[in-house]
Amino acid sequence: MTAALIMSILTLMLITGTPISIALGMTVMTFLVFFSSFDMTTVNIISQRLFTGLESFAIMAVPFFVLAGAFLTDGGVAKRIIKFAVNLVGWMPGGLAMASVVACAFFATLSGSSPATVMAIGSLMLPAMIQQGYPKGFSTGVIACSGSLGILIPPSIVMIIYAVATSESAGKMFVAGIVPGALLAMLLMGVTFVYAKKHNFPTIPRASFKEVVKSFLDAFWGLMLVVIVMGGIYGGIFTPTEAAAVSAVYAFICATFIYRSLPFRDIGKVLLHAANTSSMLLYIITNAILFNFLLTSEQIPQGLAAWVIAQNLEAWQFLLFVNFVLLIAGQFMEPSSIILILAPLFLPIAKALGIDPIHLGIIMTVNMEIGMITPPVGLNLYVASHLSHMGLTEVSKAALPFVATMLVYLALITYVPDISMFLVDIMYPPNPAAVVSPVQAFD
Numbered sequence: 397m398t399a400a401l402i403m404s405i406l407t408l409m410l411i412t413g414t415p416i417s418i419a420l421g422m423t424v425m426t427f428l429v430f431f432s433s434f435d436m437t438t439v440n441i442i443s444q445r446l447f448t449g450l451e452s453f454a455i456m457a458v459p460f461f462v463l464a465g466a467f468l469t470d471g472g473v474a475k476r477i478i479k480f481a482v483n484l485v486g487w488m489p490g491g492l493a494m495a496s497v498v499a500c501a502f503f504a505t506l507s508g509s510s511p512a513t514v515m516a517i518g519s520l521m522l523p524a525m526i527q528q529g530y531p532k533g534f535s536t537g538v539i540a541c542s543g544s545l546g547i548l549i550p551p552s553i554v555m556i557i558y559a560v561a562t563s564e565s566a567g568k569m570f571v572a573g574i575v576p577g578a579l580l581a582m583l584l585m586g587v588t589f590v591y592a593k594k595h596n597f598p599t600i601p602r603a604s605f606k607e608v609v610k611s612f613l614d615a616f617w618g619l620m621l622v623v624i625v626m627g628g629i630y631g632g633i634f635t636p637t638e639a640a641a642v643s644a645v646y647a648f649i650c651a652t653f654i655y656r657s658l659p660f661r662d663i664g665k666v667l668l669h670a671a672n673t674s675s676m677l678l679y680i681i682t683n684a685i686l687f688n689f690l691l692t693s694e695q696i697p698q699g700l701a702a703w704v705i706a707q708n709l710e711a712w713q714f715l716l717f718v719n720f721v722l723l724i725a726g727q728f729m730e731p732s733s734i735i736l737i738l739a740p741l742f743l744p745i746a747k748a749l750g751i752d753p754i755h756l757g758i759i760m761t762v763n764m765e766i767g768m769i770t771p772p773v774g775l776n777l778y779v780a781s782h783l784s785h786m787g788l789t790e791v792s793k794a795a796l797p798f799v800a801t802m803l804v805y806l807a808l809i810t811y812v813p814d815i816s817m818f819l820v821d822i823m824y825p826p827n828p829a830a831v832v833s834p835v836q837a838f839d
Contacts, residue, residue: 726767
């Protein structure tokens with residue numbers, strides 16, 4: 397009864413158009429004022445939660461990765477990555493579209509953000525594809541869906557938020573996302589290849605080995621960010637949060653001093669943009685932590701877990717239910733909010749059914765990817781619509797073949813956990829007697 401009341405209040409807030417961050421906080425306040433014993437002690441608890449909700453060391457990674465992505469987007473890194481990708485695969489059927497997928501995969505390893513990936517790659521590749529004779533709808537669909545790799549391929553802001561919401565290891569989440577991210581990129585390239593072959597899309601002359609090497613060297617300093625961040629984490633040099641700070645500093649040096657594409661006069665604008673984005677995310681996180689505190693204090697996650705277990709659900713049935721809920725939620729809410737609200741609810745049940753929390757995190761992340769390309773609130777669709785000057789309905793239709801592919805991929809990720817857990821089991825040996833890896837020592 398209490399759970400239904402809380403969710404009804406939240407739903408009513410969202411229906412009236414209240415931003416999700418404010419809706420979460422107002423739901424807590426409404427419930428406490430009208431449906432519980434509200435006194436000064438409660439006020440003190442709320443105040444403490446609002447200020448202590450952001451004290452997690454892992455949360456500090458969010459603004460740093462946002463800042464790094466902003467420097468890279470405005471610093472000319474995307475152009476160099478695109479040139480390398482075009483030289484690498486542009487000669488294949490649907491070459492420019494294939495290069496868009498590869499470029500999005502590369503840029504995803506730098507930005508950690510899906511909309512940022514669509515904007516950075518799409519603003520350059522979309523006009524190029526249309527000019528070469530590719531259908532406008534197909535070109536837009538490729539960019540919108542390939543950009544979703546931004547939250548699956550590590551480092552990922554969504555993965556950090558999942559780690560914060562569930563007190564799991566961000567390092568493990570990053571490791572778990574490597575193979576699924578590469579697999580999804582290959583599947584999207586496969587769909588693009590088949591579609592291009594069927595419709596005889598134009599190709600470009602094959603670049604010479606010298607041109608490929610030259611474009612790689614031109615993009616080298618940008619791509620080195622991945623090596624520095626991921627190598628530093630898994631080499632035991634720094635934690636994921638420290639890696640985020642390093643990435644921001646390195647991205648600034650790359651954009652300003654190495655590539656010299658970001659004038660000093662524009663640095664203030666980049667910092668302001670990054671600050672606005674970070675503030676929005678951190679405000680959502682704060683209110684979501686307060687909302688989760690209310691759910692926990694009312695014993696809702698515990699009660700839900702007990703109810704599910706009492707139904708004698710198999711693990712596969714529970715995961716089917718999780719996917720259904722997340723796919724619906726992804727159509728109406730942005731990923732950070734969904735993770736912060738639902739991850740603490742699903743986690744106790746998953747543990748009780750023997751599902752690894754990291755595997756659950758990858759499943760949730762893939763669902764969030766699909767949510768980014770499904771209306772009415774798919775952020776990637778809005779960015780792609782802005783870039784292509786197409787209506788949201790047209791962009792949604794263009795994305796359908798890729799959405800169908802990603803749904804099949806979601807089923808594969810859900811029911812073949814080894815795809816996600818293969819590298820995790822290597823880097824983090826499950827046997828307590830095993831030698832502690834350098835990753836564990838610094839995570």
